Amino acid sequence: MSVATVSRALNNTRSVDPALADRVRTAAAELGYQPNAIARNLRRRGTRVWALVIPNIDNPFYTALARGVEEAASELGFSVLLYNTDEDEGREHRYLDVAGQERVAGAVLVPRARDSDVSSLLDAGIPLVVVDRPLDRGGDFVTAASFEGAETATEHLLSEQWRRPACISRPADTPTAEQRRQGYQAVVDRHGLPSVVCQIPFHAEEGVAMVDELLAGEDAPDSFLTVDSMLALVVLQALRRRRLRTGRDVGLISFDDAVWAQVVEPPLSVVAQPAYEIGVAAARLLSERIRDGFDETGARTVTMRTTLIVRGSSRPPPSPRG
Incomplete structure (x- = not known):
């Protein structure tokens, strides 16, 4: 059968005869076939996945922030991949490269330092929202006072x-x-x-x-x-x-x-x-950038109040x- 028919069967398209779809799925299981996510993303010109890059998951602030991003993303129809850099420059660079290669729909980043290299995202046209720590080059910025x-x-x-x-x-x-x-x-x-x-x-x-x-x-x-x-x-x-x-x-x-x-x-x-509200605000800004297009020159800053x-x-x- 044709490649198109196999693709429709594996994606549960209703137009494919159920018996035929069963045969395709059985063959795929026997062969150990796995879809190529990167190729699929390139073909669809985007994903429904965001990258969230934070420096320390043990820090309660970043845990609450991640929860805000994830819950808001879910409501907007996106999933979130979490990367924990552990304040390590090499890990941060590697994770940002991976996010760029996988063509995530957008990224939320707490950078290790002002000069963190985000070129792999920006060069690929991936919208970016920076959180907590400012970045010399980046997208929208959400922080507290x-x-x-x-x-x-x-x-x-x-x-x-x-x-x-x-x-x-x-x-x-x-x-x-x-x-x-x-x-x-x-x-x-x-x-x-x-x-x-x-x-x-x-x-x-x-x-x-x-x-x-x-x-x-x-x-x-x-x-x-x-x-x-x-x-x-x-x-x-x-x-x-x-x-x-x-x-x-x-x-x-x-x-x-x-x-x-x-x-x-x-x-x-x-x-x-x-922290939670900062995460939610970052998610909403990212969603707007994905919808309206990303322009680094028009970056916005949102500063939230702290409470003693x-x-x-x-x-x-x-x-x-x-």
């Missing part, structure tokens, strides 16, 4: 009478972390306070030791702002080593309202980001009355 959130958090620590706040951040080439460090820096400069910044690399096993070294110093910080929830856990471990308690001995506030933030004692004060949630970790106990 990181600088302003860090400013608010640092001012809150000072309003609670902590006087030596430190910022626990990531390497300077991590754009969002750097914005938060700058927000912290703006506040301590404004108040004439010393700046204490500790930049901990991703996956650094010595992170707890680095914070412990700060606590052992002569002018040890009395409070901390961490730029993500994973770093809040690092600080909590260091405090536990020294039998220090947040909200009593040391103030602590972190970005991202992780699921465990209200379980620790005292509960953790946070700068909450609308004050809990016990940043509130010192009331001074005893005389």
Whole structure:
């Protein structure tokens, strides 16, 4: 029989005689035939699949973001392939190349750095939405107000009478972390306070030791702002080593309202980001770009508000009355 008839049978086209379709499927099973997805995508000039590339699936922020992208994509009739780069440049480059070769309909990317290479997508005309961290070259950008959130958090620590706040951040080439460090820096400069910044690399096993070294110093910080929830856990471990308690001995506030933030004692004060909503917004922007055509020069930026949630970790106990 013809190639066209076999194709219609394998794609369950109603015009094919059921007995004939059964024979085709039986032959395909006996031969171990699998459709060539890449060739099929090229022929159809597109897919109903998106690529979602994130840097760390262990980070609760990216987990919530991925859920927002996936659920919105499903409602729009798309499926999502998840790629976790683990903050590794080589893996990021490889995954973006794979997405370009497979001609995905679009991509949502949290880049490792501002100069991440997205040419494999853009050269193929694949619409791109960048999330959380800005990119020198890319498409639409969805993020939260990181600088302003860090400013608010640092001012809150000072309003609670902590006087030596430190910022626990990531390497300077991590754009969002750097914005938060700058927000912290703006506040301590404004108040004439010393700046204490500790930049901990991703996956650094010595992170707890680095914070412990700060606590052992002569002018040890009395409070901390961490730029993500994973770093809040690092600080909590260091405090536990020294039998220090947040909200009593040391103030602590972190970005991202992780699921465990209200379980620790005292509960953790946070700068909450609308991670799920950021994912939904990215998905809708991508859908519009796929529908209307992708133009890199007309890229849009959506910045969502952060919310300060004050809990016990940043509130010192009331001074005893005389």
